[in-house]
Amino acid sequence: MEITIQPWGIGEDIPYDLLLLADPSKEMVEDYVARGRGYGAYLNGELAGEYVLIDTHPKTVEIVNIAVREDLQGKGIGKMLIENAVEEARRQGAHAVEIGTANSSFPQLKLYQRCGFRIVGVDPGFFIRHYEEVFYEDGIQVQDMVRLRLDLI
Numbered sequence: 001m002e003i004t005i006q007p008w009g010i011g012e013d014i015p016y017d018l019l020l021l022a023d024p025s026k027e028m029v030e031d032y033v034a035r036g037r038g039y040g041a042y043l044n045g046e047l048a049g050e051y052v053l054i055d056t057h058p059k060t061v062e063i064v065n066i067a068v069r070e071d072l073q074g075k076g077i078g079k080m081l082i083e084n085a086v087e088e089a090r091r092q093g094a095h096a097v098e099i100g101t102a103n104s105s106f107p108q109l110k111l112y113q114r115c116g117f118r119i120v121g122v123d124p125g126f127f128i129r130h131y132e133e134v135f136y137e138d139g140i141q142v143q144d145m146v147r148l149r150l151d152l153i
Contacts, residue, residue: 001043003077005084008038008050015040018050022067025131032064039088041068041081049077051085059095066099082115090152097150102127104140109148117148 008014015038019029036054040047049068056062063085068077089097099117101108113119126145127135135142 001075003041003043003048003080005039005041005081008040014038015047015050018047018067018069019052019065021070022065024133024135028130029065036064039081039084041077041084043072043077048072049081051081053085053088056098059093060098061089061092061094061096062098062100078111079115082111086115086150086152095151095153097152098147099149100126100145100147102137102142103144103146104137104142105146106138109146112148115150117150119146120149121147123147 014033016026016029019033020026023029032054033052036052038050038052041049047069049066049072051066052064053061054064063082066078066081066085068075068081086097097117098120099112100123101112103122109119123145125143127142
């Protein structure tokens with residue numbers, strides 16, 4: 001499986017179908033896409049996954065959205081995207097990469113920790129405060145943001 005990862009092209013359509021897999025709020029997605037840098041993973045020329053980086057603090061970037069097409073999940077593309085995001089952060093001179101996910105997102109928590117991220121905090125009620133709709137994953141209400149960090153230096 002030959003995957004290439006590159007920045008989204010100027011004038012290229014924003015892949016909302018993928019972005020909304022990771023974040024159900026189009027309003028939130030539009031906000032950070034406007035402030036961030038998007039990257040796509042392409043398999044045989046077709047978009048297979050994506051991530052978005054934003055600058056948050058001095059020398060810190062955050063992966064604010066990362067998603068893989070549902071039919072391609074479980075094939076290592078998510079790990080490739082994370083590794084690429086970390087390398088991109090290094091190229092940009094970042095000292096740390098952060099990422100957040102829901103309290104109910106167990107596969108993502110497992111992946112991020114396997115990639116070297118460490119849990120550094122929890123933002124209780126984040127999804128209740130920032131999203132109008134109540135949503136669930138595997139029967140667990142999405143409520144809290146689990147924050148993770150990977151130090152690069």
